Amino acid sequence: MLTSFLLITLIAVFGHAEDFLGTTLLSRPLVLGPLVGWALGDLQQGIIIGGTLELIFMGNIKVGAAIPPDVITGGVLGTAFAIVSGKGVAIALALAIPISVLAEMLLSGLFVFRSAFNKYFERYAEAGDWRKIQRLHIFSGLLKPVLMGLICFLALQLGSTAMKSFLDSIPAWVNTGLQVAGNMLPALGFALLMNLMFNKQVAPYFFLGFILAAYLKLPVIAIGGIGLIIALLVARRKSPADTEGDEDNHDPLPAATEQPSLQRRDIRQLFFRSLTLEANFNFETWQNTGFAFAMIPVLRKIYKTREALSAALRRQLQFFNTSPYGSTLIIGITAAMEEQNSRSTEFDAESINAIKAGLMGPLAGVFDSLFWGTFKVIAAGVGTSLALKGNIMGAVLFLLIFNVPHLVLRYRLTFIGYHTGTRFLHQLAKDQVMDRLTYGASILGLMVIGAMPATLISIKTPISFGAGDSPVSLQGILDQIVPSLIPLALTWIIFYCVRRNMKTTWLLLGLLLLGFFGSIIHLFA
Amino acid sequence: MIKLLRLDDRLLHGQVAFTWTPALGVDTLVIANDKLAKDEFRKMTLGLAKPPGTRLIIKNVAEGTAFLRDAKNAGLKMLVLVDSVSDAFALAEAIPDIRSINFGGLRTRDRAKAISKSIFLTDEDIALSRKLLERGLELEIRQVPTDTKQLLEPLI
Secondary structure: OHHHHHHHHHHHHHHHHHHHOOOOOOOOHHHHHHHHHHHOOOHHHHHHHHHHHHHHOOOOOOEOOEOOOOHHHHHHHHHHHHHHHOOOHHHHHHHHHHHHHHHHHHHHHHHHHHHHHHHHHHHHHHOOOHHHHHHHHHHHHHHHHHHHHHHHHHHHHHHHHHHHHHHHOOOHHHHHHHHHHHHHOHHHHHHHHHHHHOOOOOHHHHHHHHHHHHOOOOOHHHHHHHHHHHHHHHHHHOOOOOOOOOOOOOOOOOOOOOOOOOOHHHHHHHHHHHOOOOOOOEOOOEOHHHHHHHHHHHHHHHOOOHHHHHHHHHHHOOOEOOOHHHHHHHHHHHHHHHHHHHHOOOOOOHHHHHHHHHHHHHHHHHHHHHHHHHHHHHHHHHHHHHHOOOOOHHHHHHHHHHHHHHHHHHHHHHHHHHHHOHHHHHHHHHHOHHHHHHHHHHHHHHHHHHHHHHHOOOOOOOOEEOOOOOOEEHHHHHHHHOOOHHHHHHHHHHHHHHHOOOOHHHHHHHHHHHHHHHHHOOOOO | OEEEEEEEOOOOOHHHHHHHHHHHOOOEEEEEOHHHHOOHHHHHHHHHOOOOOOEEEEEOHHHHHHHHHOHHHOOOOEEEEEOOHHHHHHHHHHOOOOOEEEEEEEOOOOOOEEOOOOEEEOHHHHHHHHHHHHOOOEEEEOOOOOOOOEEOHHHO
16 A cells, blocks of 8 residues: 555645646646556546546636645545545545645645745845755745645555545445535536636527537537637637727837847747746745746846846846746746846846736736636546546546647747747737637637536436326426536526625535435435 | 726736626726826736726726716726725725725735735835725725635734
8 A cells, every 4th residue: 555655645746746847737636536546556436536526626726826725635635535445436526625625725824934935035136146046946846746745645644544444434325415416516617617708798609519518419529629610710700890090119128139149949948947937836926936947047148247147136036927828928028128138238127027017917817818718628628528438538638638739839929029029919909819819719618618517517306206107207308308407507506606706615515515415305316 | 886996916917807807797997007007018918918898998096086986987887906005095085986995916015014915015005094994994805706805904
């Protein structure tokens, strides 16, 4: 058992190390579940549990500094205990939810604690000591995977025997109740996702997705494909009809210098180093040291004196927070400005921070909604629909659908930022590219979400009417009118509650209770 | 109608575009900020982040106040964003309809101390907040709409 526990600990460490690996969603249950299953010799079960957990934590995303439950620790431990005790999916859920809430509190504590390092970063910048900045960024970043890994190991080593006997003492009817409750929880995830994208303009696409899935039984991949085509057609048609009086378009900051001295290699390095942007996230200055970490090689190249380097390092350590997925655009623009600053004494170095600060908020809005609202939704929709059937390709496709666009765009944006600077943004604003992009993205995202109640949850009612030889089952009648009506209705009820600002935790508890007691009184199965 | 007055030094960003706008069901975002009203570049970048289906209005504090008080705009569902306690104070002074202020995010600055994990206030900020509290306004801390409201009063 010890070997498996060590392996699982490493899996948890790997999940938490995602902050060093470009926030590439390696930490999601859909990916870690199969790994845990494999470590315990039951890959199949791991895939299915991972898929189920993914559904439930689907709406669980990190926007700004609002930290969601720690699904890594919760998911890994929940999956491991469920497989070890042989109790299956329902127990995995029942354990993962409380564990992830507890682990999140611990993480919040860590994010507060990390702020204590900020004065050391400042001091190192003052001295122009870039090596120590890098070292501390990595050290402080490693605290999270190491700490959470340790907790996982202790929980497994000390808790698994007690947990097994505790789980064994749970009567079967409780287990059944939990199973039904677990089946209801994805509705919360769907509702949270709808909340991000739903408005009257795109509402019909939700129902289009639902109809394609419920009546025509199309798989999620097909619906994603149809959605993509519709999004492309609709977004192209909505071309820039209204051009407001074209202001003269001189750039406030023409970024590309006459002879850029940075080479492709340097820009590429900006991209690779940007992958650790979130590693040392803290509640005081957020991603600042990650930003500095990305910039250090470039700064060393363009600033020759210690004083100039020190001033530049201090600039990088200013508060920073943006969506990691679009961060390289700002990093590229900053590199171009720093380069100009190094050449001309007249350049106002303060303007670098002003531009950075001006860009980080808006770009976070743009890229968060594009990646969390669209790519993640499609990736998870396709991934879970395969994983629930025990297919390992679910995890693979999930990572590919999300990360191919993510990494290609993130890489390209570094170059675009460096070479065209803010001109690129002016162009986007002028052509109303963003409007069309978000519109198309919400069509696609919403169609896939619409398909989810019909394909990814199964809640049925065992109620039947009439006694004797020919009882009429209510579910049979429902299926003939609107298949998957119960999941659809449930999703809408929860969505309504989310829009009324009800707390997610209460909704979660409410759904658990509804499912649990609904199963006991034979309302749901 | 003003659905929410939010204090946030990043003004319009992920949390606002992505969680508050749908949660409040607003159709108009009003940013009242003197510096921004003159800064074409930042206005342009904020325009990129505008959530779909909404109007974004950027004015200086005085014009913003006039806009919010204008009876013609009473039919709009508005989310008002400011980036400093003093701007929020100015709006609350001029507009009696504002009964509550959401403290969303004010990052660390010189002489500012931590009030909560997302809010750092200077002594002047605290003095202004006390005045607002005396007038019976609700000052609450929430980053996203689903957070539990945390009242500022016991923290300052």
